[in-house]
Amino acid sequence: MALRDQLRIMVVDDMSTSRGVITQALDGFGIRNVASTSDGPSALKALASAPVHLVISDFNMPAMDGLQLLQHLRAGPKTKGVGFILITGKADKESIEQGRKLGMNNFLKKPFDPNDLRNCIEAVVGRL
Amino acid sequence: MLNPTRHGKDEQAATEESAGLSAQAFAAVLCEQISVLHDVSIMLEATLAAEVLEAEPLPPESLRSLQRLDFLRQSLKDLEVILKTVSPGLDWKTDYAPDEGELRHAVSMHASVDQIFPQQPSRSADKQDDPEVWL
Numbered sequence: 001m002a003l004r005d006q007l008r009i010m011v012v013d014d015m016s017t018s019r020g021v022i023t024q025a026l027d028g029f030g031i032r033n034v035a036s037t038s039d040g041p042s043a044l045k046a047l048a049s050a051p052v053h054l055v056i057s058d059f060n061m062p063a064m065d066g067l068q069l070l071q072h073l074r075a076g077p078k079t080k081g082v083g084f085i086l087i088t089g090k091a092d093k094e095s096i097e098q099g100r101k102l103g104m105n106n107f108l109k110k111p112f113d114p115n116d117l118r119n120c121i122e123a124v125v126g127r128l
Numbered sequence: 129m130l131n132p133t134r135h136g137k138d139e140q141a142a143t144e145e146s147a148g149l150s151a152q153a154f155a156a157v158l159c160e161q162i163s164v165l166h167d168v169s170i171m172l173e174a175t176l177a178a179e180v181l182e183a184e185p186l187p188p189e190s191l192r193s194l195q196r197l198d199f200l201r202q203s204l205k206d207l208e209v210i211l212k213t214v215s216p217g218l219d220w221k222t223d224y225a226p227d228e229g230e231l232r233h234a235v236s237m238h239a240s241v242d243q244i245f246p247q248q249p250s251r252s253a254d255k256q257d258d259p260e261v262w263l
Contacts, residue, residue: 017173017198020181021191028185060202089199111195113188 004030004128008050011036012043012057012069013087022056022087025114029121029128040064044072047079054083054125059095067099074103083124087112149226149244155215157243162208169201 009031013019019036026034035050037043039061047055055073059066066086073079083105088095091109099107105124108116122128176197180190220226228245235241 015198015202017177017194020177021186021194024181024186025191110199111192113191114186115188 002030002128003126005032007031007054007125007128008033008052009035009054009056010043010047010052012038012040012055012061012066014038014058014061018058018087022117025117028114029118031128040066040069040072043069044076044079047073047082048076051078052082054085054121056085056087056121059086059088059090067095067102067104070099070102070104085120085124151218151220152215154226154244155211155218159208159211159215161240161243162204162211166201166204166208169197169204173197173201 009026011019011022011026011034013022013036016038019038023034023036033052035046035052037046040057041064043055043057055069057066057069061069064072066088070084070086073082073084084103086099086104086107087110088107089110091107096104096107106120108120112120118128173194176190176194180187180194183190226244228241231241231244232238
């Protein structure tokens with residue numbers, strides 16, 4: 001069984017267009033087990049009952065930004081080992097460095113295309 | 129052909145009008161203009177998303193454009209909110225009033241300034257209510 005058949009991913013983004021872009025791209029890679037939420041608190045709630053292998057989260061979100069979500073994930077016994085990719089429009093050195101310190105596995109700068117996303121995911125989980 | 133006399137009268141009228149324009153009113157007009165642009169960006173994003181996300185395979189450059197539109201829409205919304213938030217504290221510096229002639233010279237579309245300064249009869253024929261026309 002290919003990795004893409006087993007992989008469970010959660011997409012967290014407050015913008016429906018961005019969620020659509022990512023989930024459609026994942027579908028194009030053959031990844032079918034994809035959940036999505038529009039904010040960090042909802043993601044944490046969902047992950048508590050349905051864990052995933054990888055979280056792909058936007059940075060700029062109201063209430064809880066991507067790095068705060070990462071911090072919560074790393075603090076949770078059930079979610080501390082989950083892969084985490086941050087999607088960001090800025091990708092400034094400071095944010096990336098902070099993300100690395102918090103345990104971010106990779107990041108992707110907007111705007112990206114499906115190939116960029118695939119490479120970013122494969123760098124974390126291996127060949128799809 | 130320019131009419132120096134007419135132009136001088138226009139400038140005088142503009143100065144008289146702008147002297148009464150508060151910074152808050154100016155900010156409110158800018159907010160309204162940004163709001164219109166935000167609405168336009170929503171329409172563009174929805175249209176592009178409907179086509180792009182149905183495509184198989186996903187067209188890479190269109191996907192990038194969709195994300196740029198997403199950024200544009202969010203930025204416009206944020207600008208509107210920021211301007212609305214700070215506008216109660218805005219005021220012109222002493223002896224300053226926006227100059228209509230200067231603004232009209234600076235912008236690409238006179239319609240952008242029409243909302244800031246009340247329409248004069250001589251320009252009413254140029255008024256364009258439909259933003260699509262400008263695009």
